[in-house]
Amino acid sequence: MRTFLRKLKELFSGGHDNVIPVAPDEVIISDSLYNNYSFVIGSLFTYFNELPEKEKRKFISRVHHFKENKKFHYIGLETNEDTAILVSASAVQVTFGLKNYLLSHFNDIYILADAYRMDEDEELYIGHVAPDGIYLSWKHFLYGYSNRSDNINVAVHEMAHALLYNNFFAQYGIDSHFRLNYERFSSSTGPILADVITSRRSYLRSYAFSNLHEFWAVSVEAFFENPKGLKENMPELFEALCKVLNQDPLTPHKTLKSEPC
Numbered sequence: 363m364r365t366f367l368r369k370l371k372e373l374f375s376g377g378h379d380n381v382i383p384v385a386p387d388e389v390i391i392s393d394s395l396y397n398n399y400s401f402v403i404g405s406l407f408t409y410f411n412e413l414p415e416k417e418k419r420k421f422i423s424r425v426h427h428f429k430e431n432k433k434f435h436y437i438g439l440e441t442n443e444d445t446a447i448l449v450s451a452s453a454v455q456v457t458f459g460l461k462n463y464l465l466s467h468f469n470d471i472y473i474l475a476d477a478y479r480m481d482e483d484e485e486l487y488i489g490h491v492a493p494d495g496i497y498l499s500w501k502h503f504l505y506g507y508s509n510r511s512d513n514i515n516v517a518v519h520e521m522a523h524a525l526l527y528n529n530f531f532a533q534y535g536i537d538s539h540f541r542l543n544y545e546r547f548s549s550s551t552g553p554i555l556a557d558v559i560t561s562r563r564s565y566l567r568s569y570a571f572s573n574l575h576e577f578w579a580v581s582v583e584a585f586f587e588n589p590k591g592l593k594e595n596m597p598e599l600f601e602a603l604c605k606v607l608n609q610d611p612l613t614p615h616k617t618l619k620s621e622p623c
């Protein structure tokens with residue numbers, strides 16, 4: 363039976379050549395790798411420093427696996443292993459409660475030295491997500507993690523966009539918990555949006571109300587940057603985000619269930 367199922371799987375996946383990356387919950391990592399990653403991530407991520415020892419291992423094993431699965435391109439700055447570790451850590455932070463954390467659609471991550479222009483566009487960008495990759499300004503990446511009071515974190519913002527894209531527009535790496543709960547999330551945000559429109563003010567910065575995708579990304583930013591502030595000011599939104607991401611950043615363990623459905 364097993365062989366038959368495997369054959370069937372190979373038939374549909376196009377045989378061995380078309381291997382879809384899997385997201386193991388934990389890969390074995392050496393102590394020296396653990397210590398190195400722990401030092402690099404711990405220098406910037408309060409989120410990581412708050413984790414109990416066991417979750418730190420899980421976090422690092424995910425960061426390592428994520429990094430090994432991506433190609434990092436450095437534009438205007440030198441290739442740096444630590445940079446790749448830190449960018450991977452921001453993806454793992456956003457997806458820590460989910461099973462499928464690889465954002466498998468995206469093979470390429472572009473790290474630019476500073477804000478940049480796209481094509482003929484006059485506007486300056488500090489990050490964006492396109493079907494061909496995730497783009498981040500390194501200067502603004504660092505700013506996002508060193509200033510924790512302004513609810514702005516470009517890496518978390520873009521990883522939130524990438525997560526949504528991966529689950530609704532891509533073919534691989536779908537997380538069933540996220541998909542199901544995002545639909546619930548978007549139906550529960552209707553009253554929140556209506557309230558903002560009526561009162562003409564919100565705890566979230568106004569950019570959140572450009573469209574539903576930005577509302578999602580700006581909310582996730584606030585959720586990780588200042589979870590206490592978001593919970594106090596927009597408790598329904600905070601709860602909805604805990605459910606869809608299967609984590610509560612105010613708890614030391616962060617993740618809510620070990621086996622998300």
Ligand SMILES: [Zn+2]
Nearest residue numbers: 519523576579
């Ligand atoms: Zn955005």
